[in-house]
Amino acid sequence: MTSPISHERATQWDLYLEDLKGRLIGIPSRYESEADVEVVLNRLNSAIVESFEANCPLKQRTSSSKTPWWNSHVESHRRKVRKLFNKAKRTKNPNHWEDYKSAQREYKKVIRDSIRDTWRASCEDIIQLPSAARLSKVLTKDPGAKLGAVSLPDGGFTSSAGETLQHLLSAMRSAYRLTGLGHWIGEEQTTGHATIWNKATENCPVLLMLQDSVEPTICPSPKLGIQIPSRDDWDNTNNTICQNGIIWFTDGSKIGDKAGAGVYGKTTRTKLSFALGSYANVFQAEIYAILACGMEILKTAPKRRTIQICTDSQAALMAIESSKVKSRLVLDCKKILNDLASCNRVILTWVPGHSGVPGNEEADRLARLGSIGYPIGPEPILGVPYSMGGFNHERAPKQGVRKIMARSPGLG
Known part of the structure; x- marks a missing residue:
């Protein structure tokens, strides 16, 4: 069986250049948008490829039926698996079937390793070739x-x-x-x-x-409670706010290209505002607000207290609750909350944003104040x-x- 392949050495380059000049006629020389650039590039690419294919003759080549990753090592494992299968089929012994399944798993692993090693060797060979030889090898290998x-x-x-x-x-x-x-x-x-x-x-x-990334890390969820009450429940704060607890509100904001975080301590009357620069997004601002709140509470070293932190970001709550972490900021936040929850009862509560809840409104004001300020230190503050x-x-x-x-x- 034969299959045609490109014969680059026989390319008629003079005719190729003439053909290409003709195909380039009519391509716009002015463009004012990305869409115009895409159109020009597509037409330019098509003209080059079509001109080359029109002036590069094909030649017949006998295709090889040999599989590049097949070798004597793989063949020996195949024969071993086949013998064990025939033996197990003949004897119907459960132990022989287990031997066959074990050998089959090993055989599949050998195949995967052989395919991977062959592919890597092929890539290394191609990279080491000069550009012209590399193009010839690629076009010859795959018609x-x-x-x-x-x-x-x-x-x-x-x-x-x-x-x-x-x-x-x-x-x-x-x-x-x-x-x-x-x-x-x-x-x-x-x-x-x-x-x-x-x-x-x-x-x-x-x-x-x-x-703002780390290798996927399994981090146990903090020993705290996470509450997501309905908006109707917030009509009566007695149903959502711990009456004898230390109450905090956090919020994140982004105005234009600058982000900020705000922390408001309802019980302690603490007000904190943080400028997070132009690379942080709203999710990072929300997480950082909770982290900063936890660090502020740890300064007072409370013990056996009920601490309630209210945020209007359900995404932040779900990230903190998840056991798999890929964000460095979320990982740091979970560590702070774990430290806080080791000696206290900590509750994270969702609060509807911009719904007139006084503590949330104050945290939102502080976050907006941070987003119009300028951060201290080089950016990115939290990582991109x-x-x-x-x-x-x-x-x-x-x-x-x-x-x-x-x-x-x-x-x-």
Whole structure:
């Protein structure tokens, strides 16, 4: 069985250039929006690919039926599993069936390891080749691969420009996550997927800022009660406020691009306001308000008291209640609450925001006061939330494209 592949060495480059010039006629040279840039890029990409394919002849090649990851080690395990299966089927002995199942599990593991090792070796070989040889190897190895395609983890290639872009963004998301956890080692690499991330960070420095993230950590929920009463229950605060407890209200706010947190102690008449800068989001502000409240209470070293902290963020309450933590700020908040709950009865209560509850209104005022102030110290104050970095790295390619187009004669 034969399958056609591209014969790059026989490409008629003179005809390719003439063909490309003709296909570029009519492509707009002015654009005023991102949508216009996308249209120009799609047409430019199509013109280059179609011109190359039209002037690059195909040649027949006998496809190999050999599976690249199959080897003698895998074959020996296959024979072993087959023998044990036949033996168990013949004897119907439960012990023999257990031997067969155990060998089968080991066989599957050997297959997975072989596929992974073969894929890694193939990637390393391709990266070490010069650019021209690398292109030739990719197009020769997979007859279906086209210019502009990138390799996938399963050994195949992307089939469209949209799939290629999605794969590149996925690679950047992985690099962004590894950078935040301190595991990224691609700064010095100039080939492969590392170049995608390195170019993105040149256009978006925020990607290299300290992130509010930790490796997924199992942290037991604090020994406290979490209450989410209805709005009707708050019509009568006697149903929701602990009469003999120490009552606190917290809130987070963001005005424009600056966030703030507010803490109000109803029992102690304490009023605290914090400026959190331009990188924190509302969720972080809410969590920080609870954390700051807990730290303020710990200063008085209360024991055997009932402490009630009221917040209007159900998202913050659910994050604190969850046993799996991926945010450094949430982890710190849970540790403070655990310390506070070790000697006291601590209750976190949801309060409806902007509903006229006096304590919540005062906490909201303090949070707004913080969001119009200026933070003390370098930013980011709390670490960049993953959502902000994700937004920026998805925009990074477009920002880079605009710079390239501006520098390109006839296109800028």
